[in-house]
Amino acid sequence: MxxxxxxxxxxxxxxxxxxxxxxxxxVGRDIESVGQAGSDAIN
Incomplete structure (x- = not known):
């Protein structure tokens, strides 16, 4: 279930x-924003 x-x-x-x-x-903007958020989280 x-x-x-x-x-x-x-x-x-x-x-x-x-x-x-x-x-x-x-889609391109969504992927770019996810990449930017990941980059910001790492730094």
């Missing part, structure tokens, strides 16, 4: 992510 819930949450997260950045430019 827990596995089914985790799978459903994973699918929902992927769907929401895809809907949030529906353009290539949006």
């Amino acid at each position: 827990a596995r089914k819930i985790m799978i459903a949450l994973g699918i929902a997260a992927i769907t929401m992510t895809t809907a949030a950045c529906n353009t290539v430019k949006g």
Whole structure:
């Protein structure tokens, strides 16, 4: 039962992510912001 819930949450997260950045430019900005946040955390 827990596995089914985790799978459903994973699918929902992927769907929401895809809907949030529906353009290539949006995906690029999202990836860039994740990289910048990682860089800031390291420094």
